[in-house]
Amino acid sequence: MGSMPFDIMMPFYGDFALFREAVGSVRAQTDGEWRLVVIDDVYPSREPGEWAAALGDPRIEVVRNDVNLGVAGNFRRSVDLARSEWMTIMGCDDVMLPDYVARLRAVIERFPEATYIQPGVDVIDGSGRSVLPLADRVKRWYQPTSAHALTLSGEALATSIMRGNWTYFPSICWRRSALVEHPFHQDLEVALDLQLQLELVRDGATLVVDPEITFHYRRHSASVSSWRADDGSRFAEEHLVLARAASWASTRGWKRAARAGHWRLSSRLNALSRIPSAARARDASGARGLLAHALGSARSAR
DSSP states (O other): OTTOOEEEEEEEOSOHHHHHHHHHHHHTOSSOOEEEEEEEOOOSOSHHHHHHHHTOOTTEEEEEOSSOOHHHHHHHHHHHHOOSSEEEEOOTTOEEOTTHHHHHHHHHHHOTTOSEEEEEEEEEOTTSOBOOOHHHHHHHHHSOOOSSOEEEEHHHHHHHHHHOOOOOGGGOEEEHHHHHHSOOOTTOSSTHHHHHHHHHHHTTOEEEEEEEEEEEEEOOTTSHHHHHHHTSHHHHHHHHHHHHHHHHHHHHTOHHHHHHHHHOHHHHHHHHHHHHHHHHTTOHHHHHHHHHHHTTOOOOOO
């Protein structure tokens, strides 16, 4: 990694105040060798992008899309606009702790074979308070634990993330070439990271899990993953992705991974836990979809 500026790509469409906090957290890095690219996905107001440009920081670039690209489109554009060997696609409402970039440089130097790195993450709510809702308690249950950074690959990694995707996409540091070779699927909105990781693992990727907390992931009701979970569409995507993975894992002889993808127990339990929320919202179709997924009867998309 050397002294090459680290690429931080930040698609933006959301809360201006949280966006200012996210950008401020990048500027507060102890390692100043970074490049931040804000991708304005045609947000109705130009004020946030103009604010970022007016900071006068030469390390910050603001790009406004010609049309709204949505989640997958912006992830792909992030890869196209990145220049460094290593990159992060950060949420515009998340927060980097001051040592995020410095710590990643140290991890990459220690594990030069890494394909991607999952740093330690603390979860915060819309007000910035540390929280641990059910979804994140489940992630902690499935996440490998170690006092030191560790590497995972092959069937062990595939089985682990198919049992329960314990990673936090906006915090992950990626080797850009891996994302070029494995483009984000345009037919997915929420399970893109799960699909990507499973494709990477299938093709020999190595994940480094670092326990040192350097990132705050913001979980709140306005996020795409939250409302997609309540209407059931998120779980339909997970069903599709895990079914695909179970198929190739079985062909490869990865029996444990294939079983994990077939049973998708964590995904089913998560869907079950969302039914009361859908019922309170009087979303009958959402509740039915959640129940179908929990019982394993959701149909795969074609």
